[in-house]
Amino acid sequence: MKLITFITRRIIHSVFVLFGLSIVIFVISRVMPGDPARMAVGARAPQWVVDNLREQMHLNEPLYVQYYYWLRDALHGDFGISLVTRRQVADDIKEFFPATFELALFAGVIMGGAGIFLGTVSARHKDKWIDNFVRVISYLGVVTPAFVFAILFLLLFGMTLNWMPTMGRISAGLSRPPVVTGLITVDALLAGDFATLLDALWHLILPALALAMGGMAQEARITRSTMSDNLTKDYIASERSLGIPEKVIMRKFLLKPSLIPTVSILGLDFAATLSNAFLVELIFNWPGISRYGINAMLRKDLNAIAAVILILGVVFIVVNILVDIVVAQLDPRIRLAPGRGE
Amino acid sequence: MKVRRWTIIVTVLAIVVMMLPAAAGAAPSNQGQSYTVQKDDSLWLIAEKYLGSGAAFMAIVQATNAKHAEDSSFAEITDASLIQPGWKLWIPTKEEAESLLAALPPAPAAGKRALNITFAWPTYIDPAVGSDFSSTSALCNLYDTLVFPNTKGGVDPHLAESWEVSDDGLTWTFHLKKGVKFHNGSELTASDVAFSMNRLLEIGEGLAYVFLGTVESATALDDYTVQFKLTKPSGLFLISLIRLYVLDEEEVMANVVTPGPYGDKGDYGKEYLLTHDAGSGPYKVKEFPLEEYLLMEKNPDWFGTFAPNAPDEVRFIATTETATVRTLMSRQELEITDQWQTIEALEALDAMEGVDVAAFPVLTEFYLMIHTKKPPTDDIHFRRAMAYAFDYDAAVALEWPGTKQSRGPVPAITAGHNPDVFVFQRDLEKAKAELAQSPYADKLDEYPVEYHWITEVPAEEKFALLFQANMAEIGIKVDIVGTPWMSVVEEMASQEQSPHIVSIYVSADFPEAGSLLKVRYHSDAAATWSQNEWLLDPDLDAKIDDALATVNQDERYAKYRELQDYIVNLCPSLFLYDQVQKHAYQSAYVDWPAAKGEVIPVMGYNMYAPVIQILPH
Numbered sequence: 001m002k003l004i005t006f007i008t009r010r011i012i013h014s015v016f017v018l019f020g021l022s023i024v025i026f027v028i029s030r031v032m033p034g035d036p037a038r039m040a041v042g043a044r045a046p047q048w049v050v051d052n053l054r055e056q057m058h059l060n061e062p063l064y065v066q067y068y069y070w071l072r073d074a075l076h077g078d079f080g081i082s083l084v085t086r087r088q089v090a091d092d093i094k095e096f097f098p099a100t101f102e103l104a105l106f107a108g109v110i111m112g113g114a115g116i117f118l119g120t121v122s123a124r125h126k127d128k129w130i131d132n133f134v135r136v137i138s139y140l141g142v143v144t145p146a147f148v149f150a151i152l153f154l155l156l157f158g159m160t161l162n163w164m165p166t167m168g169r170i171s172a173g174l175s176r177p178p179v180v181t182g183l184i185t186v187d188a189l190l191a192g193d194f195a196t197l198l199d200a201l202w203h204l205i206l207p208a209l210a211l212a213m214g215g216m217a218q219e220a221r222i223t224r225s226t227m228s229d230n231l232t233k234d235y236i237a238s239e240r241s242l243g244i245p246e247k248v249i250m251r252k253f254l255l256k257p258s259l260i261p262t263v264s265i266l267g268l269d270f271a272a273t274l275s276n277a278f279l280v281e282l283i284f285n286w287p288g289i290s291r292y293g294i295n296a297m298l299r300k301d302l303n304a305i306a307a308v309i310l311i312l313g314v315v316f317i318v319v320n321i322l323v324d325i326v327v328a329q330l331d332p333r334i335r336l337a338p339g340r341g342e
Numbered sequence: 343m344k345v346r347r348w349t350i351i352v353t354v355l356a357i358v359v360m361m362l363p364a365a366a367g368a369a370p371s372n373q374g375q376s377y378t379v380q381k382d383d384s385l386w387l388i389a390e391k392y393l394g395s396g397a398a399f400m401a402i403v404q405a406t407n408a409k410h411a412e413d414s415s416f417a418e419i420t421d422a423s424l425i426q427p428g429w430k431l432w433i434p435t436k437e438e439a440e441s442l443l444a445a446l447p448p449a450p451a452a453g454k455r456a457l458n459i460t461f462a463w464p465t466y467i468d469p470a471v472g473s474d475f476s477s478t479s480a481l482c483n484l485y486d487t488l489v490f491p492n493t494k495g496g497v498d499p500h501l502a503e504s505w506e507v508s509d510d511g512l513t514w515t516f517h518l519k520k521g522v523k524f525h526n527g528s529e530l531t532a533s534d535v536a537f538s539m540n541r542l543l544e545i546g547e548g549l550a551y552v553f554l555g556t557v558e559s560a561t562a563l564d565d566y567t568v569q570f571k572l573t574k575p576s577g578l579f580l581i582s583l584i585r586l587y588v589l590d591e592e593e594v595m596a597n598v599v600t601p602g603p604y605g606d607k608g609d610y611g612k613e614y615l616l617t618h619d620a621g622s623g624p625y626k627v628k629e630f631p632l633e634e635y636l637l638m639e640k641n642p643d644w645f646g647t648f649a650p651n652a653p654d655e656v657r658f659i660a661t662t663e664t665a666t667v668r669t670l671m672s673r674q675e676l677e678i679t680d681q682w683q684t685i686e687a688l689e690a691l692d693a694m695e696g697v698d699v700a701a702f703p704v705l706t707e708f709y710l711m712i713h714t715k716k717p718p719t720d721d722i723h724f725r726r727a728m729a730y731a732f733d734y735d736a737a738v739a740l741e742w743p744g745t746k747q748s749r750g751p752v753p754a755i756t757a758g759h760n761p762d763v764f765v766f767q768r769d770l771e772k773a774k775a776e777l778a779q780s781p782y783a784d785k786l787d788e789y790p791v792e793y794h795w796i797t798e799v800p801a802e803e804k805f806a807l808l809f810q811a812n813m814a815e816i817g818i819k820v821d822i823v824g825t826p827w828m829s830v831v832e833e834m835a836s837q838e839q840s841p842h843i844v845s846i847y848v849s850a851d852f853p854e855a856g857s858l859l860k861v862r863y864h865s866d867a868a869a870t871w872s873q874n875e876w877l878l879d880p881d882l883d884a885k886i887d888d889a890l891a892t893v894n895q896d897e898r899y900a901k902y903r904e905l906q907d908y909i910v911n912l913c914p915s916l917f918l919y920d921q922v923q924k925h926a927y928q929s930a931y932v933d934w935p936a937a938k939g940e941v942i943p944v945m946g947y948n949m950y951a952p953v954i955q956i957l958p959h
Contacts, residue, residue: 034828041547042473043831043871046554049546056603084464085632086471086616096633151665159669166669168634172657285661287633295463295633 006328007321014317018310022074025309026067029302036300040083057081057302070306080303084295089307092292097311098182099169100277100288105183106208107215108270114212115219116262122220123227123258124250134220141217147279150210154283157206165203167285174199207284211277215269219262226258260327267323271316374405374438376416379429385419386958392433401439406431455956457653457932459949460667460680463660465636467627468615469538469587470545475681477548478946480658483638485587485621486645488516488535488568489580491944495757495853496895497581500646501530501588511575511893518566522645524590525619525626532562537591539570541610549585552851556582575891577898581852584944593620624648624952625656635659644952651933651955671697671926674959678927678934678949684801685742688924696930700937701744702948703755705850705858706921708748710793710809710843711874714914718782718789719842725913727780728791729766730773731816732809738919740804748917750906751862755920755943758855758902764910765917773816790819792841794833797824802845805918809843831871844874847921853943855902856890863909875914882908923948931959 037053038045054060057080058069073080079089122134158166165171169184177187177196185204188197230236231254239249277290289308296304377388385399393401409416409432417429425431434442459479466472467480488505489497502516522530539560542550556579558571572579594611597618602609611620617630624646625638636658640648661667662682670676671691679691692699712719712728719725734747746754750763782789793809795802803824810820823841825833830846833839850858861872864886868876885908889901927934933955935941936948 039828044473044551045547046551049550052546052603086466087613092632095631154665154669159672162673166666166673167659167661167675172635172637282661282663283666285634285659285663285666287631292633 003325003328007325010321010324014321017317018313021313022071022306022310023067025306026070027063029300029305030063030066032300034300036083036302039300070303074307074310079307082296082304083301084299084304089303092304093289093307093311094182096287096289096292099286100274100281100290102169102183102185103204103208103211103277103281103286103288104270104273106204107211107273108266110208110212111215111219111269112266115216115266116223116259118216118220119223119262120227120250120255122224123231124246126228126231131224134224138217138221138224141213142221144213145279146211146214146276147283149213150207150280150283153206153210164206165199166206169203169286170196170199171203207277207280207286210280210283211273215266215273218269219266222265223258223262226261227254230254230258256330260330263326263330264323267319267326271312271319274315275312374432374434376409377431377433379417379425379427379431381427383425383427385425388431388433393436393439398439398443401434401442402431404442405434405438408432454654455651457656457678457951457954457956458670458676459656459658459678460661460670460676461658462662462680462682463633465658465660466548466616467619467630467636468612469548469589470542470550470610471548471612471615473548475945476658478944479949480636480638480946481587482623482946483625483656483949483951484619484623484627485589486522486530486623487586487588488518488583491581491584491853491942491947493940493942495755495943497584501535505580507893511891512572514570514572514579515563516568516570518568519645520566522622523643524593524622525641526590526593527643528590528592530588530590530622531565532568533565534591535568535586535588536560536562537594538589539586541589541594542586544604544607545610545612552582552585575893577890577892577895578852578854578857581854584852587621589615590620590622624652628655633660638951646952648952649933649955651957652952653954653956656951667691671928674928676928677932677956679925681923681925683924683926688742688926691926694926696928697926698929698937699742699924699926700929700934701742701922701924702936702939702941703746703753703920703943704923704941705753705756705853705943705945706847706923707751707753707858708805708845708847708918708921709751709862710805710845710916710918712913712915713840713842713874713876714912715837715876715878716840716842718780718786719791721780721782722913723776723780724782726766727773727777727816728813728818729913729916730769730776731812731818732766732916733768733812734766734918735768736808737805740801740808741919742922742924745919745922748920750917751909751915752850752855752858752902752906753920755853755941756850756855756858757853758899760855760903760906763903763906766913768812770815777816777818786817786819790821791843792821792823793843793845794823794825794830794841795845796827796830798827799847805845834871834874835869837868837876840874840876845918846871846874848872849945854898855906856886856898859902859905859909860886860890863914877912877914879912928959931957933957 035050037050037057037059041049041053058066077090081087082089082092085092118134122131125131154166157164170176174196176184177191177193180187180190184200185197188200236249236254239253275290277288278294280286281288281291289311292304293308296308385402389395389399389402403419406416406419410418415430416432419425461476465476465480467477467484469481469485472478472481486501488500488502490500492498501518501522503519505514505516507514518532524530539553539557543553543557546554556572556574556576558573561569563569594615597614598608598611599613600608604610619627624641624644626641627636628639629637638656640652640654659676662680664683664687667676667679667683668691671679672694683691688699691697712725714720738745738747749765750760752759754761777783791813793806795806806822810822813820830844833841834844848858848862861867863873863875863877863882865878865883867873868878885905889898889905892898892901927937929937935953942948
């Protein structure tokens with residue numbers, strides 16, 4: 001199957017998935033107990049203020065009419081007003097999503113880079129001390145939630161050693177580069193502002209590392225086990241018998257096929273960091289989408305909840321398509337299978 | 343060998359000669375003097391020694407750099423925090439130092455006095471939207487009001503220099519100070535005051551409830567006179583004006599977004615005021631990245647007076663996360679913590695060097711609200727039995743040291759509080775005697791008491807368990823149910839569904855007993871979360887209304903005191919304790935009036951930055 005056909009089919013499927021998702025989140029967010037309008041204006045506001053707001057948000061209409069209004073506006077990029085920030089949800093997303101995306105991107109790089117490296121080292125020195133060491137670290141990484149790492153890093157590097165910044169995306173007083181992508185590092189690079197770039201990177205390290213630990217451990221474990229499985233395959237034995245150096249076998253013939261499960265998991269882990277970043281964002285006072293989404297849920301901020309979940313849904317789908325493309329590149333068999341499976 | 347010896351002698355001599363002027367200059371001189379930096383010296387210490395004040399160190403920097411231009415043996419100081427032993431400095435005379443300091447540009451960014459406070463997000467800085475703790479703390483720094491609350495529960499003149507009220511108590515006229523400027527430079531006039539009131543009433547959110555139903559109209563009689571007409575006489579009107587934050591009409595209306603929900607006024611400037619201020623207050627918004635922080639800077643043109651070391655910048659950091667707060671505190675990047683830290687977290691902060699916990703009373707009381715219309719708590723003897731059986735001392739001991747048992751239905755800090763009101767103390771004999779008089783005495787098993795506490799406030803469970811244990815001692819069975827806040831609000835809206843007891847903290851809007859008594863015991867508030875008692879007592883309602891309509895302060899307070907006796911006689915609630923608000927703060931360098939007991943008992947006002955001082959550290 002050609003790549004273009006493949007991507008087109010996936011996109012058409014995704015539209016249906018998103019449509020279904022939108023119905024589910026819409027219904028769930030509207031049947032949660034409590035009146036969102038009342039929660040927004042506070043317990044002491046007079047009833048007419050609540051009624052006006054309900055009117056404005058079409059909350060008195062039947063659910064399917066509300067959904068019609070919502071879908072119509074959402075298709076125009078208008079997700080309504082957030083009840084927490086009191087401005088357009090679209091503006092909030094524009095501001096908060098890049099922060100988390102930047103964080104997840106760096107976490108993803110750490111996860112993939114360090115995970116695959118550790119996994120390879122481990123597989124190569126199977127059952128040696130270094131392998132055991134990496135395995136212990138991996139277990140720790142997998143079982144420890146990201147927020148524990150976040151607190152640990154914060155207290156160690158922020159409080160005890162006092163090396164790293166602990167709060168926000170850049171130092172207070174530093175002016176932000178003009179917004180192009182919303183990723184401060186990229187924007188600073190585009191503006192040629194290296195002081196800001198360094199500062200932003202410095203701020204990214206701890207939260208990104210905390211977020212990456214779990215995924216990194218996962219990646220290391222999976223790379224290790226696939227590689228050691230593949231090491232017992234016949235083709236490796238025949239390559240060895242031909243006298244090809246171990247290093248070359250590892251790099252050229254073993255790594256590529258062994259990466260398929262790792263890449264699939266990495267994609268999911270990356271997408272998951274976007275939504276799992278909540279506590280890490282809270283601890284490092286990171287103004288991201290995850291924290292925004294949880295706050296929205298706690299305060300029954302209907303429009304924000306729907307928009308955040310939808311955006312995360314889109315990210316999941318896009319990442320999955322990307323993963324499939326990469327896997328197809330890694331494994332010709334998948335690429336060549338005509339019309340079978342997705 | 344000879345050459346080497348000579349070198350040493352010459353060097354030593356040279357050093358001695360160089361040291362001479364410094365040694366000679368140690369005596370006070372009126373000519374200025376040179377000084378050679380010694381190990382462990384700092385510019386601060388040198389300035390303190392020679393100029394009498396460490397803060398004058400910039401004069402030494404200036405004078406030395408001036409000398410360096412003429413004579414390169416003097417050091418050039420590029421970074422005042424870094425001087426090396428052996429450097430030669432020039433110390434000016436005190437007079438010279440003064441003129442040098444006066445000529446200095448304002449302190450550079452690094453030397454700014456910063457006040458950082460953590461807060462629970464969100465913070466609304468629109469006076470018609472914000473009403474919670476973080477919002478009111480910001481509002482009182484960004485905006486001015488006609489009158490300003492004082493520590494005695496009353497008000498002082500602020501934007502208004504004087505005022506008078508008509509005999510019927512319905513017309514209030516205020517005379518404004520002249521020459522007060524908004525942050526944008528335009529003058530604050532009476533029409534801005536009227537506009538701010540009308541905007542608040544029209545939007546109806548935030549603090550509007552304070553004026554809704556009381557204020558009929560606001561009119562500017564001339565540029566400096568504003569008049570309010572009320573729908574009914576109100577003793578609380580004057581103090582309620584501390585919540586009328588005055589906006590610049592022109593700036594707001596120039597920034598409205600149309601179309602909006604307010605007809606031809608579009609969104610009434612709501613979107614603009616989300617991240618901008620249009621005020622005249624001591625601080626103005628500098629940066630406001632939502633969810634992250636609100637940074638305010640000093641308004642040098644403010645009409646009021648700043649304390650000598652008032653902060654140049656105030657930053658509200660949007661986090662209450664314990665680990666974050668602790669780290670920031672230890673790095674001195676945070677001066678005052680939020681009020682939501684747990685007792686355990688506060689103890690850890692308190693143990694840090696230079697950090698103390700300030701605990702001061704606020705207008706909040708913790709009540710066990712008893713349903714008076716539902717068996718068995720509809721019987722007064724049953725209620726009195728519970729009031730005698732509860733262990734108040736044990737309850738107070740669960741809280742931060744300094745917490746006191748409440749005396750009656752309003753906190754002791756409230757103006758008009760009755761200190762002589764009857765206070766229940768634990769006495770099991772009396773409890774049993776009361777219970778014996780109750781018609782439910784011999785069928786206690788058939789009448790368990792249902793006690794709801796709010797799951798969002800986990801600390802409340804301890805009090806529920808204590809109550810349950812205490813009541814078991816006199817044979818009353820208590821069922822404890824942790825209930826989410828929204829559900830509590832819903833069940834309290836109906837007399838049938840309200841539980842026998844709910845434990846809730848209720849705050850007064852104003853530091854006057856009447857404002858709390860109204861929401862706690864008046865029938866108007868019976869179906870709200872601030873009342874579970876369902877007293878529905880027309881006599882009491884009339885008395886409360888009468889007290890609140892009394893414009894004369896002394897008479898009004900006297901009526902409040904009578905009301906408190908009346909309510910305690912009905913035994914409708916257990917009055918557990920007056921809440922203290924707790925903040926850890928950098929006691930080593932922050933001079934905070936509230937921590938010293940100068941508490942303004944109005945939400946937000948203890949974060950009023952012009953009176954908080956950041957000392958050198």
